[in-house]
Amino acid sequence: MGRSLRHTLDEVQQAPFVVDVLRSGDRLAAAAGAETGPEPVRLLAAVIDESDELTAVAAVHALAQVFDDGADAVLSELLSHPRPFLREHASWALGARLPRLDAIGRLVGVVVGGGFSGVLAQRTLARWAASAPGQVALAVEGALAGAAGPAVRSRIVETLGLVPGPIAGRALLRLAVSPGEHLAVRLTAVAALGDRPADAAAVAVVRDLSRADDDLGTVARLAAIDLGIDAAERGEAGSGLAVAQLFLHADIDRDLSRAGAGDNGGIATLLVRLGDALATGPGVDRVLTLSRGTARAALDALTPADGHLLTPVPLLTEAASAAQAWPSRVAAERGIRRVLRAHRVDVLHLRMAEVGSLAAAEVARELGIPTVFTLAPDPHAVIHALDMTGGLHRGNFGTQDEREHYWFRARLVQRLADDSAHVVLFPRPELQHDMRELLGLDVAGQPSRFTVVPEGVDLSVSAAAAAELERSGTSGPALEELDALVAALPEHRRGLPLVISVGRLHRVKGMATLVEAWAGDAELAERSNLLIVGGDLADPSPDEREQLDLIAEVLTRFPTAAPGLLMPGHRPNDVVAVWLAAARAGTAGGIGPGGVYVCSSLKEEFGLALLEALASGLVVVGPSAGGPATYIDDGMTGVLVDTRRPDEVARATRVAFDLATAPGQAERMDRALERIRADFTVQAMADRLSAIYSGAARTARRS
Template sequence: MLLQLAAAVGLRPLPGDGVLRLAREGSRRVRHAAWLLLARYGRRWGKRLRSVEPADAYERLLLEALCHEPRTGARHPLPSSGLLVAQSMLMGRFDRPGEGLSGGLSVLLDSVGEALASTDGIAGVLTVVTACRPDLEADPVLLRRRSPGHWILRLPVDSDRPTGPQDIGEHREALAWWATRLMSTLGRRLDVLHVRYADDGSLALAEAARRVGAGMVFTATPDPHRQMSERLDHPDVDPDQVRLDLHRVYLADRLADRADRVVGIAGRGGTAELLHHFPQLSRRYGAGRLSAPPEGVAPYEPQPEAAKRCGFLIDRIGGTAGSADESRRTVLLSVGRLHPVKQQDVLVRAWIESGCHRESVLVLVGGSTRGPDRQESLIRDRIHAVTRGNPEARGRLLLLPALSNADVRSLERTLADPAGRFRARYVCPSAKEEFGLAVLEAMEAGMVVAGPERGGVPHYLDDGVNGLLLDTSTSHALGQGLRRLLDLDDGAAETMARRAQHLVRTRYSAAAMAQALAGHYADVASRG
């Protein structure tokens, strides 16, 4: 840590020979920190690093970045006019939504990045992600054009797996260094960086933005402050969890303090809950004046291959539903990464306890089958435990791995078709959703939707009008909500679905979100 701090601010606390000895003989983390510091001692010392033999892809890239200009791999130069903005997703793999820590944010940033790139005044968009050692071994290119005006910038992480909230703090200074180094070699200045999560990675990017002279926008949410408040109401508080919550509160407050502009995600009652947890924002912007740009979904574009795969999935669901002579069976669909906060295990328990399994098929989409992480395995084990003694429920439960966004949206449209084989409903059982992009996508597809009453879903879902709100705090309460969802007659469900679809298509588009954000970015950049 001391070596990293010295390198970050340009101090020389040791003789060059002493740093060189650490650069060659220290543990892996000490060695890397000594490399960063030695490069600060001038070219004579930096040349000594050229004789170091790298052990893997991460070390090759680090030594290359220290001794030469890093080879980003970009074949298309970044435009020189207009604003260059960056947005971040530092946990999970960007191209694999629904697996591990990759959820709706990757879908959101992909669609908003595309929309921003075609918005007036925006020259280009960088989506900043991380790449662990196996990812770097498979693909060492750090900057690649995803589409005209939209690039993916990968920050190397010295880890054998994607980082999570528990361990990303170990890489904070290294991430700040990498972001500063790569953003400084783009060929033009970065104007604005937008971070969305209160984690150590976001604070690392905030520091990098300061170092390269870029403005910063932060999206604040009621959590972690809300979670901290609720946890302290329980007598059996886990001290380790409180420590993590306090750290996240600290990070959120630091990010809000450093940001040139803070925007929020609206919940029930707008941004009132957010301002309750961030009183400094009330003083900064005035009560009720914190901006909450609507998040949105990209227009649906049919994909021929997705349609073929959808047909296969529909056949699988049909096989689970039973024989063709049965009356049209209801399908409950839920899409999301397998994680305790998403509560798929609670949903299965509620489905069984309420008796809904006798008249519906439950289809869960999410998680990786190639290499599930600990959280995914935990949820799968809990689901198997719940259904172990109930062969009827087990036979009507279909667990599908994460699908591409195109496949999910194709499946939702097919299930929503009134002339289709099934009477379909969408359910989101999460403990809370700050916004709920998957819910919006199901609404846009024409499905009647039920989502959690905690978080941001009530901002756009009006109970009994364009969907249902669920109490997801216990399996019993969730089961009552499922019963209410199944008991909706087709006429009422069709009316709700139609209203929901109209709302999303008119107010929650990726283009509208990009337009609102572009205004914030232009204002931040103009202030210098």
């Protein structure tokens, strides 16, 4: 065995930061790929069972590159390991190996268990099925025979749908027409039949089922489109581009009524505003914004038209957060493929390392559609921030990765960037340094591939909110609701200014940190009320419940502050705009003027809500890391702070209150608004992106 593998393993074990191992792990895999025989297998297997979970993950993936049967044996055994994260990474790593009969059944068992591990095992089985369809089909069908419950059976049937050949095909046909099967299982089988155009029996069954006017019939009509027997009307190619953008984890509607609930954060608001701006500007005829939706809505949305179209993708499962939505990968691919084919898309814009981007990238590669990728150091920035606070380290990396999928998402970011026709970057104070240190990316080395594009806000929304406040005083539904919230406070708390924050209830957004900062600072809690706008309080997701529990724990420690906390849940974007204006100016109904906006996110790549608050005239507090430092004038229009520390957030909020009442505040905020108008509007963002899309499409046509 060469010295390079030992040397690189030492490098992994001694790397000072977790993000360093993301890169040295690639070098370890490359070094392992140059080795043969049993010795590298023994070396890597030895570190897998040690307490260093970070090195263990790297070693699993390095094993997949060793040319030796012993590596297959170790990886196969790991599928039964008592530590779940090792089973998960082994399921993934085996996808790089040739099919191994003793591992097929174990992989099917991982699929039965579900979750992200099941997704990885399913991908490996799909790859193996290309060369061993009979063996994989028999193992999957065998698991189905003993499986109970519609969720488990649907997972197994979906996996069966990825296997070519007659064995899997006959099973799918039987399940699709079986009245004794649960509807969810039949829907999964029918959707899978849409991927088998060469199977005459599949075509006949789909055609027959599509005549029904029920959920099964709707899914069958979508499958008929996939088969080509009921082709969707195709959009005509105009002089302008057809551009697609997506975020599958949001319930996106024109009114942004779900903004702030679940994963319906700033990205949902941005895509609606940006899509409108792109469609009305030069060079783009059609914008498709893809998000989750029902099968019937997806069928209705396949009729092509110009302008900005909201196009649902049916995932055939209950809505899930981005972290939990990976099992919808197969359904997402089918739905995205159907939309991109029907609308003749020229360019696809991807954002974030989540299942929608994973699925869309696969479809774009298949259809030859160029992609533009907005690259953020995510999850890299979060990993580094948690590393610095001690929340993430070698001893717990595997356990945390099982929940957040850091290793997979980091690899997905790398792949999306490598495959894209152009990469969009967020502005950052030290952009080149951050990209190099967090991602190992040399932005300066390929300047033609990268463009910095700030996100933008629709200033007409904040202007309309200010006008409503000035015109209506305390009347109007938004103001009446806000004043009703304040009226329920104890009398001594009426008339105080607001600390306001808007966003999802998610640990990355730091809402519990903000409550601790405010409640734990007696001066701050006495001089202000805290208004947190966001979260589905009636039916909280696991992430929302976690934050609500943390907030409740904080209030238990600081009970005197509890009456000043207002948490109405999520509100539509136009309502939030009115509340921001009210926090600045105050209301006769009980809100004092001179409020401040606080974003306590652990990381914020840009911060649309912060920008909207600035546009409304509020002094803001934002994280010193990431994009906010490029538009917050520290000590003038806001305060930049280390949001990992509640005491620093409290100090910054007090400073912000002082700024809000200092002489010249109106002139300072006017200058901030002029800066936003010049550089950070959604129309300016649309103009920059249109030029990028045109370049990507031209390059694709030439090649």
